[in-house]
Amino acid sequence: MPRHVDHAQRRSEISGAVWQVVSESGLEGLTLRAVAAAAGCTTGMVTHYFRDKKALLAHARSVMHRRMADRIDAMPVRHAEPRAHLYAVAEQALPLDEERHLEAVVWSSFLLTTRTDPELLREHSVSHASWLRRLTALVRAALPGEPEPGDLEDRVRALVVCLDGLALNAVTDPDAYPPDLQRRVLDRQLDLILEGNRSL
């Protein structure tokens, strides 16, 4: 056998270059040659590790999702208070530092491409439902009493759209949505979601 190369690592490196290109040039500038240039290699190497462009994007996408999930999973649960725990988890979805900003840019760019691809839409739906379930458990734990199911669901939706809206705006216009503003809005949103019971 010839010399040994870590395929998984090479593929991850190239996927990292995909993120870089998307961040700098958007999806419209995402070409195999641009990816190769960002990765410091040739297009031959890219095609050596990925059958075609679609496979490359799928890998870059899955690495992105894996990274996000891992960051949340690896988060130590050192918060005795349920609200602090909820905040800590929710905060992971915000582009508060450079790493998460890059992820948010890639996330938002890929998100819109799922609209016209049924297969990707299904993946997104599953992932989104999982994210909702996770937040639902945390919100329930942070609520004082036992909420009604519909009420709880609406609260979680309000939280999710807040997170997505913050991320989207921070990606589009970072200067208008600096990290401290994002934190303030999220903190306030948790206050709003967790306080009071719905009038029936």
Next chain:
Amino acid sequence: MPRHVDHAQRRSEISGAVWQVVSESGLEGLTLRAVAAAAGCTTGMVTHYFRDKKALLAHARSVMHRRMADRIDAMPVRHAEPRAHLYAVAEQALPLDEERHLEAVVWSSFLLTTRTDPELLREHSVSHASWLRRLTALVRAALPGEPEPGDLEDRVRALVVCLDGLALNAVTDPDAYPPDLQRRVLDRQLDLILEGNRSL
């Protein structure tokens, strides 16, 4: 002089075809030939009314913004209650019917392209600031007392990111964010925003 053609109308028709193509195929499928096919004409006609693709997209974008603003401006202020008025205006930003869904798809698609184009980003910032100002006035009118400036701003931000997040999710996965869910979340968010004063 030769036969007369309404340039403005033709340009609007072609811009409408741009929306249609974006809605069906996304930005990646947005080619001059696809636009011409959707408009039922030839690429020669498209290039006759628009210097180049960039000008076409700019026009389609401006028509979209104009439409959104017009729909809100043309809305009769028949709500004596400030909260109902705020709700009615905010609701215009949600993809609750087919027309607004199409607009939201185009809006979200164009939104991400502003990231890598400084000129478009400036346009977006101005438009976004104007939208914030409009909502701020309505929120202030709907609040019981006189809020602190920073507190008011945070409330408005929470509303804006809620609207954007709802629109983004409804565009991405319409089945998971049907109109009644959008309305419920918005209604709830207004409750949350308008009730109570911030603890200092």
Next chain:
DNA sequence: GAATTCGCGTAACGTACGTTACGTAACGGC
């Protein structure tokens, strides 16, 4: 150390795009 298999660069190919040029038909002015 020869054979073999993998790693990867180079380069060509076909296609689809934006753009441009050219031709023609239709209409209005004189």
Next chain:
DNA sequence: GCCGTTACGTAACGTACGTTACGCGAATTC
């Protein structure tokens, strides 16, 4: 009725892309 201008359709051109094929160097095995 002729002329000039406008309104378009047709088609070609250059470019950039994804993809594929080919070739060589290197490393491992026997």
